[in-house]
Amino acid sequence: MLKTNTVGRKLYFSVLAVFLVFAVSFIVFQQTREKQYKISTLTLKLATYNELLVEDLALSSSNGILLSDTVNLVDSVRVAEAKLEDFVQEHESKDLRVTLIKPDGKVIYDNMGKDFRKFSNHAKRAEIAEALQYGMGTSVERQSSTLKHDYFYVASYFPKSQLVVRTALPYNDDLAKSLQADQHYIWFALVAVIILTLVLYRFTSRLGSNISKLRIFAYKADHNESLEVEDLASFPGDELGEIAERIIKMYKRVQTTRKEQDILKRQLTQNIAHELKTPVASIRGYLETILDNPHINEATKAQFLQRCFAQSERLTSLLHDISTLNRLDDGSDMIDFEAVDITRLVTDITRETALARQERKMTFDNRMPEHIVVKGNRSLIYSIFRNLTDNAIAYAGEGRKMTLEAKEQGNKWHFIFRDNGQGVSPEHLARLFERFYRVDKGRSRKMGGTGLGLAIVKNAVLLHGGTIRVSNLPEGGLKFEFTLKK
Template sequence: MTIAQKPILSLNQKLLLSVILLFAAFSLCFIGFQYNREKEFKVELLNTKLQDYNARLYEEICDSGNIEKTLNKYTKRHTIKGLRVTIITLDGKVIYDNLKKDYNKIENHSNRPEVKQALSKGNGYDLRRTSETTGYPSFYSASLYDKYIVRSALPYNMDLVSSLKADYKFVWFTAIVTLILTIIFSRFTKKIGTSIAQLREFTRRADRNEALDMDMANAFPNNELGDISQHIIKIYNRLHDTKEALYIEREKLITHLQISHEGLGIFTADKKEILVNNLFTQYSNLISDVNLQNAEEVFSLPEIQKITEYISKAQKRPAGNEERRMSINLDKNGRIFVVECIIFQDQSFEISINDITQEEEQVRMKRQLTQNIAHELKTPVSSIQGYLETIVNNESLPKDKLKTFLERCYAQSNRLTRLLRDISVLTRMDEASNMIDMEKVEISSLVQSIIKDVALELEEKNIKVNNALNKELPIRGNASLIYSIFRNLMDNAIAYAGNDISINIKCFREDESSYYFSFSDTGVGVAPEHLNRLFERFYRVDKGRSRKIGGTGLGLAIVKNSVIIHGGNISAKNNQGGGLEFIFTLAKS
């Protein structure tokens, strides 16, 4: 790419130079014209003077009969230095010449320019001609009268040249006026040059898409060009700000499209790609049986033929205020998609593809959860109802049987209470997790209080607890949920791990943001196929045994949700030496 060379002269310098040259040419023409006019005026003035002399001389001739004697006296009496007087007949013969005694021998003067002019116009002159008689240049002036032509001539010497010389005062006047006008125009072109230089800087910065401050606008001269330039800069700044705002909004839109959880594609009216995000490409290929080379090939898929037909029909109708959209559901490759099309006013359109497989799965799970809850509630309610019905219908029931039935009713009511409590806790975590109060919690002291609460159960099963937590493990969290994490893990180990085991609690790692905990036991462990489902609601490894023990099937689900609320995650694995280990993290704040 060639770099444009900087011009030798700036625009204002070229303009000033052009004006100066124009003024100079005008001045030279004016001086030349005025000089010729002055010279002609002097010549006319001298000619008039000699014509007057000729007229007086002719009057003398008319009053006297002797031409030569009269003329000699007259020329001596009215002396003009170097003046030559010649009397010529109408046919060009010289009959008198005051400077030539033998004037009879002078050749015919009918071919002289001044004589020719006098014969044709009445008078004439010749500015500078060398006389054939005297041999030196002279100024001739001839006048035609009735019988004669009177011609007077002055020698073209320094005196005559000086008298005919033009007055040069007008030259100085013209030069001074030209200089003043040059200075004035120089200042004017300097202002223009300043404005042009500022405009050049403006275009240079505008080409680089730079914002312009008002100091640059105020730098222009206070004239019409400056006002226009200031308005241009103000308009440019408004356009630049608008462009920047649109660019920011465009970047926001692109960012939104790229991080959106739905596949989005925007196309022109003729189905050319404007912008698509990664999910649109991914979902399109999941719907298609072959890999698509570009986003525009999506319109050839038979699965969305209804959408394609709708777009073609809708674009043929005039755009109105009504919203033009259509959506279809697709079940492909084990996934459920919702494909929706929205057509805009300019006939461009947007296609969105949403994978609702997870939502459908959640609906299914909620339906299953409802069924599980109904089933779990049905068991204790049925038991309580059966025992109470037996008691009501048998008035003679022995006291020991009555006591046993009442104890079983009480146990089932406790189980029902725990079940409702756990369901309430899970519901609160699902629906209002952001409204849970957070405070400073000391995990070590909280775990120590749990160990004291279950001391009798630990003693009954001969379970030893090794609490290796440091005395100070502060986090910002909800004390009730933190308690439920360790309490449910403790209850789970006591209920299912077996007798004569050890429970080990420790924080094995710490970084800037989280604590890493291990809760393990040396019990019977869990079969590998159950590990991934331990945190599902109402999932039981041994359903019959769990109900006998009194578990609700929601404890580990509560643990998982509580951990997630506190910015962590949890997983379970079997220890190599036997037993089950839960590894989880909790955020410090």
């Protein structure tokens, strides 16, 4: 049983979880950062008010306010109240709280507390202590112990004037909202999460579909089940889908090729058995006749023995051709290559086949140039030209002519071997190079052919990096054109 595919789902939730963690972290960071920025902006604004207030009070020294003299400052607070109230109305709303504090923590003015002289010492207030130590101090959302209300404080210490100026705004709903981060980008982040979720789901769904089909393919391939199912018919049009589809198509081609090879092997085995059966049966029949008839005359016995020898020669030729094809199937790694003089090789073949050609009144016209040398296996190259010659002698007909030509083409030699015989029917041309294929089976066996000669020719040419083709000549006869690398 195939398990339900979870790879796409796991990937989907994993990536989504990572993105959500990132999005939440970013939102929290942005919220905190923006709030701190707004607090810093408001702090700077109130600190600026503090500086402007001190400057205004300093300019009022001609009215009796001497900021350099703490005693005079205390005595002149009433004179300064009007100036402070004017400053508050000018720079901020009526909610702005202004407090003047001596370095020892004593409050000398507060615009919100009319009885500020009774305020407790402010030296330990967080913003005051920080201002005395660092020059400026803040306190966000701290409740005033005197006014019982939450404030946003900013205190500035001015050593030259020996004065701490503290401004504050009530920490009410309006101020809290103004300090909050902008919420629009949160909605933007949520929209982005939704879009990403949809895109990610579509991607992982396609990925999961591909993986699911590959899993079905792997399962069926492992159990030798048919792959011609609708589930494997098509894949999404992306890179992974294309790869998956090609893998399955390649597997199907391999399976088809393997089936074709199995069929070919069975046919080859049957053909070999059939080809071996005929001469073996003949040899056995002749020998049984001789053994069953010990008083047979010598002439008849000699005739039977000659026929046995002829059939054994046929067996030897068949086994040699099968061995040659096996060597070709093993590939070039199992075959030694050397410099082969084709001109001399063809001359030897011409001499070796002279008697057979003479019996059939055939001629051999060798038009090749001198000293044609290629790098290859001498035995296999010999088989190419010998089998073509033997094929023409056997099937071209009496009184015919064979012609061999060659010309140089780049790094190859192009050969043309033709005869002016009767040729073959067009439907047979495409199958002439098949193993054990015969145009006229009865005549081929009578001539002693194995049915492997032209198959050896084709495979030997291919092994030497060449190509070969066969055609009928208009005037009659066959033409073989092939190339061999130098």
